[in-house]
Amino acid sequence: MTTALITGATAGIGAAFARRLAAGGHNLVLVARDAERLQRQATELHDRHGIEAEVLRADLAEDQGIAAVEARLGERTHPVDLLVNNAGFGNKGRYLEVSMADELRMLKVHCEAVLRLTSAVTPGMRERGRGGVVNVASVAAFVPRGTYGASKAWVVQFTQGAARDLAGSGVRLMALCPGFVRTEFHERAGMGTESVPGWMWLDADKVVAAAMEDLTKGKSLSVPDPRYKALMGLTKLAPRSALGTISSRTGRRFGPK
């Protein structure tokens, strides 16, 4: 039986990963801040699928929290075979409207934690000759708009670079770039989503199903859903200066408020 560790496992995309992996018979290590919710989830997944679900309460915006997860990932007697770096959040407001403390908290969770946790688990995976890391980024990584997108661009660049460096070792790394997904994300950030057109919303379980398929195929970048694949194709054709203007205009009109 293999073991997967998922950060931000209690809600949205992370919870969808937990459901899918538990249904596939994988043991789980569930990471988030809300201990009660983690425990409830672990019990439910154990009872429904007969898998072992460990709970690890950690705040990935804190050094101590990152260190606790690093320690679990470095355990050689109970190795983790799949790491899903999924925990993340959005800050409401444009550049200079968000406090520096909140900007830095985002970089800690989206970038530092992803770097440190990936680096804690991959040496053991390389020794064993197998393992996988999914780093959840966003399609926002591909348009020059906002510090959220900038942090996710780092995730994509880091993941694809590391995937190349570890090619042939049996360790697969993949950046997952979904579009809008119905989760707690926007509500937690205090963003209204009324202006986002219905066709742009994705279902977390379908995003995860597509991601797992892409990981099996050995892709280092996954953009689930044909609608977003088409949009991403267009972003490759547009000059970067025009892309900034278009994404700002459409973001203001159709994006979360």
Ligand SMILES: NC(=O)c1ccc[n+]([C@@H]2O[C@H](COP(=O)([O-])OP(=O)(O)OC[C@H]3O[C@@H](n4cnc5c(N)ncnc54)[C@H](OP(=O)(O)O)[C@@H]3O)[C@@H](O)[C@H]2O)c1
């Ligand atoms: N929803 C979208 O439209 C969308 C689109 C593209 C990419 N994404 C990315 O997908 C990932 C998951 O987002 P989601 O939409 O599923 O969000 P969500 O429903 O709000 O879930 C976020 C999860 O992360 C955990 N979390 C948040 N801050 C944390 C911290 N400091 N330390 C540890 N755990 C933390 C939360 O649990 P606790 O509060 O208990 O810690 C929760 O389990 C994020 O990286 C996000 O940027 C989302």
